[in-house]
Amino acid sequence: MIKKLALKLIKWIGSVNSVIIHTVLFIAGFSFYFLGFDLTKILLIITTIVSLEAIYLSIFIQMSVNLQSQKLQTLHENVEEIQDNVEEIQDNVEEIQDDVEDLQENIEDLQAEEKEEDKDIHETT
Numbered sequence: 001m002i003k004k005l006a007l008k009l010i011k012w013i014g015s016v017n018s019v020i021i022h023t024v025l026f027i028a029g030f031s032f033y034f035l036g037f038d039l040t041k042i043l044l045i046i047t048t049i050v051s052l053e054a055i056y057l058s059i060f061i062q063m064s065v066n067l068q069s070q071k072l073q074t075l076h077e078n079v080e081e082i083q084d085n086v087e088e089i090q091d092n093v094e095e096i097q098d099d100v101e102d103l104q105e106n107i108e109d110l111q112a113e114e115k116e117e118d119k120d121i122h123e124t125t
Contacts, residue, residue, distance in 0.1 A: 006060065006063055007067075009060060010060045010063065010064050013057065013060060026046070029042060029045070029046045029049075030042065030046075
């Protein structure tokens with residue numbers, strides 16, 4: 001459940017809505033100056049929030065990188081398996097071709113024997 005929530009957060013953080021909301025929040029934070037709040041305190045609070053957000057963003061980025069790495073590893077394993085299957089199929093096709101060649105030779109030998117028998121039959125008659 002936590003993983004799903006984190007994935008949703010990662011997706012949301014990378015969205016246009018996130019940029020808009022952050023922009024509105026920063027504007028709102030600095031607008032407290034015009035309401036009479038001390039600029040130093042405003043900057044301290046905004047800086048603290050931004051620092052904490054940066055820590056969490058770096059964690060989310062690493063989670064995203066890890067997920068992509070797992071997906072790539074799975075894809076790589078699937079590609080290797082497919083390559084192994086293709087090689088096996090190629091080997092099987094080569095064996096079938098050899099068998100077909102052997103059958104063609106046998107057919108040619110049988111046809112040659114039949115011609116010899118026909119020739120012998122015509123000569124004796």
